[in-house]
Amino acid sequence: MREITLPESGSKRKLxxxxxxxxxxxxxxxxxxxxxxxLANINVAAVNYHFGSRDALLGMVMMRYLVPINEERLARLxxxxxxxxxxxxxxxxIIDAFVRPLATQARKSDLSERLFYKLAGRIxxxxxxxxxxxxxxxxxxxxxxxxxxxxxxxxxxxxxELVWRIHFLAGGMIHLLTHQDIIHRLSNGASGxxxxxxxxxxxxxxxxxxxxxxxxxxxxxxxxxxxTFDF
Amino acid sequence: MREITLPESGSKRKLxxxxxxxxxxxxxxxxxxxxxxxLANINVAAVNYHFGSRDALLGMVMMRYLVPINEERLARLxxxxxxxxxxxxxxxxIIDAFVRPLATQARKSDLSERLFYKLAGRIxxxxxxxxxxxxxxxxxxxxxxxxxxxxxxxxxxxxxELVWRIHFLAGGMIHLLTHQDIIHRLSNGASGxxxxxxxxxxxxxxxxxxxxxxxxxxxxxxxxxxxTFDF
DNA sequence: CGACGATTGAATCGTGCGTTTGACATCGGC
DNA sequence: GCCGATGTCAAACGCACGATTCAATCGTCG
Numbered sequence: 303m304r305e306i307t308l309p310e311s312g313s314k315r316k317l318x319x320x321x322x323x324x325x326x327x328x329x330x331x332x333x334x335x336x337x338x339x340x341l342a343n344i345n346v347a348a349v350n351y352h353f354g355s356r357d358a359l360l361g362m363v364m365m366r367y368l369v370p371i372n373e374e375r376l377a378r379l380x381x382x383x384x385x386x387x388x389x390x391x392x393x394x395x396i397i398d399a400f401v402r403p404l405a406t407q408a409r410k411s412d413l414s415e416r417l418f419y420k421l422a423g424r425i426x427x428x429x430x431x432x433x434x435x436x437x438x439x440x441x442x443x444x445x446x447x448x449x450x451x452x453x454x455x456x457x458x459x460x461x462x463e464l465v466w467r468i469h470f471l472a473g474g475m476i477h478l479l480t481h482q483d484i485i486h487r488l489s490n491g492a493s494g495x496x497x498x499x500x501x502x503x504x505x506x507x508x509x510x511x512x513x514x515x516x517x518x519x520x521x522x523x524x525x526x527x528x529x530t531f532d533f
Numbered sequence: 534m535r536e537i538t539l540p541e542s543g544s545k546r547k548l549x550x551x552x553x554x555x556x557x558x559x560x561x562x563x564x565x566x567x568x569x570x571x572l573a574n575i576n577v578a579a580v581n582y583h584f585g586s587r588d589a590l591l592g593m594v595m596m597r598y599l600v601p602i603n604e605e606r607l608a609r610l611x612x613x614x615x616x617x618x619x620x621x622x623x624x625x626x627i628i629d630a631f632v633r634p635l636a637t638q639a640r641k642s643d644l645s646e647r648l649f650y651k652l653a654g655r656i657x658x659x660x661x662x663x664x665x666x667x668x669x670x671x672x673x674x675x676x677x678x679x680x681x682x683x684x685x686x687x688x689x690x691x692x693x694e695l696v697w698r699i700h701f702l703a704g705g706m707i708h709l710l711t712h713q714d715i716i717h718r719l720s721n722g723a724s725g726x727x728x729x730x731x732x733x734x735x736x737x738x739x740x741x742x743x744x745x746x747x748x749x750x751x752x753x754x755x756x757x758x759x760x761t762f763d764f
Numbered sequence: 765c766g767a768c769g770a771t772t773g774a775a776t777c778g779t780g781c782g783t784t785t786g787a788c789a790t791c792g793g794c
Numbered sequence: 795g796c797c798g799a800t801g802t803c804a805a806a807c808g809c810a811c812g813a814t815t816c817a818a819t820c821g822t823c824g
Contacts, residue, residue, distance in 0.1 A: 313771085329662070331562050335812060345773050350813060352771095357812095427658070430715035431560070445719050465724045466732060469716050470705035470739050477704020484661035485700050488676050493696045501697060508701050511746035512739035544801080566782060576803050581783060583801095588782095 308366075314352040316342040322363045322413060326421035330360060330428065361434050364425050367411070368437065371422065372444050374403035379451055391455050393510040400448055401475055401505060405498050415498065416483070423479025426472070445472075458517050471509045478505060539597075545583040547573040553594045553644060557652035561591060561659065592665050595656050598642070599668065602653065603675050605634035610682055622686050624741040631679055632706055632736060636729050646729065647714070654710025657703070676703075689748050702740045709736060 309315050320342035324333040335356050339346045353359040378399035382391050408418040429441050449468055456464060478501065485493050496504075540546050551573035555564040566587050570577045584590040609630035613622055639649040660672055680699055687695060709732065716724045727735075 334810075336810080346812090347773070347814075348771085355812075430712065430718070442719055449720070449723075461723050462725045462727075463735065465716065465720045466735050467739050469708065469712070469724070470736060473705040473708020473712075474701035475704070477700065477707060481661065481700070481704075485696070487661070488673055489680070489696045492680075492692050493700070494693045496693075504694065504697050505701060507746055508698050508743035512743035515738055515742035565780075567780080577782090578784080578803070579801085586782075 313342070313344045313348055317344060317349055317352060318359070318363070319412070321359055322366070322421065323417060325360065325363055326413060326417040326424070329424060357434075361437070363421075364434075364437055365440075367407070367418070367422055368425055368440050370410075371403045371407050372440055374407060375400055375444060376447060378403065379447065383451065390457075391451065393452075393455050393513055394506055396448065396451050396455055397471070397506045397509050397513075400471075401502050404475075404479070405502055408498065419479045419482060419498065423476055423481075426476045427480055452513065456513060456517060459513075464513075467513050467515075470512065474505065474509060544573070544575045544579055548575060548580060548583060549590070549594070550643070552590055553597070553652065554648060556591065556594055557644060557648040557655070560655060588665075592668070594652075595665075595668055596671075598638070598649070598653055599656055599671050601641075602634050602638050603671055605638060606631055606675060607678060609634065610678065614682065621688075622682065624683075624686050624744055625737055627679065627682050627686055628702070628737045628740050628744075631702075632733050635706075635710070636733055639729065650710045650713060650729065654707055654712075657707045658711055683744065687744060687748060690744075695744075698744050698746075701743065705736065705740060 308318055317338060321333070321338045324337055324341060328337075335349050336346055338359075339349060349356060349359060353362065379396065382395045382399055386392075386395075404419065404422060408415045408422075411418045413421065425437070426441070429438060445468070449465065452464060452468060453459075453461065459467070482498075482501075486495075539549055548569060552564070552569045555568055555572060559568075566580050567577055569590075570580060580587060580590060584593065610627065613626045613630055617623075617626075635650065635653060639646045639653075642649050644652065656668070657672070660669065676699070680696065683695060683699060684690075684692065690698070713729075713732075717726070
């Protein structure tokens with residue numbers, strides 16, 4: 303797991319700060335080296351001097367945020383699993399370990415919360431579309447680890463079903479990160495302006511219910527139209 | 534609602550076909566006019582001659598798929614609401630009206646199913662990031678209409694809560710569309726290779742449970758960690 | 765001070781982009 | 795048989811991009 307170290311000041315740091323800000327705001331493709339150097343008030347050549355290439359800088363920005371988020375996810379997951387030592391971990395706590403690090407890392411970062419979430423969302427959203435290998439490795443590792451934990455918590459859900467449900471969960475989280483601001487406009491403000499903490503709690507509850515669907519003996523069988531389920 | 538008409542053959546049609554294929558496969562930003570004309574084996578100038586600009590062609594491709602999907606969504610929603618005439622519509626049927634048109638329109642389109650879903654996913658995913666106004670209008674209209682219907686079906690869920698849950702639902706659907714192929718690699722094949730119909734049914738069930746969370750009197754109260762819910 | 769590696773700066777490279785131009789072909793209607 | 799409308803084509807335009815060059819400057823240590 304590559305360490306990302308940065309000087310506390312100097313033009314390299316200024317470039318990195320400008321880059322992460324712009325990447326978060328406009329998207330990875332939409333930001334040019336000249337945009338970055340202009341915002342940082344530094345000569346164009348500096349990006350290639352300090353980082354080697356635009357792509358290397360981009361990869362560095364991604365790892366800078368992806369790594370701590372994923373480390374905290376794994377740490378939290380191990381904490382709750384240890385807490386329930388062998389017994390089935392409540393779904394909500396697994397999902398919490400998956401999404402809560404977004405909020406805690408956002409507070410730690412030097413980006414504004416809004417930009418941090420956008421940046422994180424973009425990183426997760428663009429998985430598999432020509433991303434560097436080490437970015438994809440990060441995600442693969444996390445998915446595997448959490449899938450194992452979910453499988454233990456939901457022993458009656460078929461693996462194939464579970465994989466898809468985790469996929470739906472991830473999609474909801476990514477959409478939440480990337481489109482947090484848009485939902486306001488689209489809902490005419492009916493979404494309110496909750497903190498991310500509150501929204502994550504909503505999300506955990508929603509996703510837990512979806513993952514758990516069909517495993518509660520008390521629950522009446524829902525009837526979808528042409529929906530045929532295989533368990 | 535703008536009509537999108539195309540000749541059945543000729544270079545204009547060839548360009549459009551090449552464009553939609555490439556946009557679906559590589560993404561809207563990653564495809565150049567030269568890529569399109571090269572695939573269609575037609576001179577570069579033809580794009581601007583027939584469509585006015587690259588952006589106009591892009592908008593045409595988007596509307597071409599967005600409009601029929603949304604029309605079918607609204608038609609299906611009205612059908613189920615009429616069927617239940619005033620009574621509460623089962624959640625699953627509303628969600629079905631929202632997602633099922635993707636599969637039916639995919640079958641009608643001249644794109645391969647895989648590319649159709651990718652294209653649709655990209656259109657929905659990039660909402661609000663500098664999209665043309667008439668694309669955003671399309672989505673706003675759909676969201677409003679379905680939110681009203683969901684609100685009737687879930688009278689005990691607070692509006693603010695509901696808006697977020699619909700947001701989570703949309704995110705899951707978009708992720709499903711855009712990353713359908715990636716999930717295979719990430720899950721080491723544990724996802725199987727179900728048809729989109731089957732996956733949509735899974736999704737409906739997952740999303741319905743999430744939307745309904747907290748409204749089933751039989752359901753035991755879930756306990757999340759620092760999760761504080763406001764109802 | 766002087767030397768030397770690290771850093772900066774202006775200018776420039778080659779490339780690919782969306783778009784435009786103007787010459788040329790095709791063809792139905794008077 | 796000519797005309798204008800409709801397409802097609804090679805070529806070029808102006809621009810922005812990532813990257814590179816090379817001289818100038820800085821900071822530090824002998």
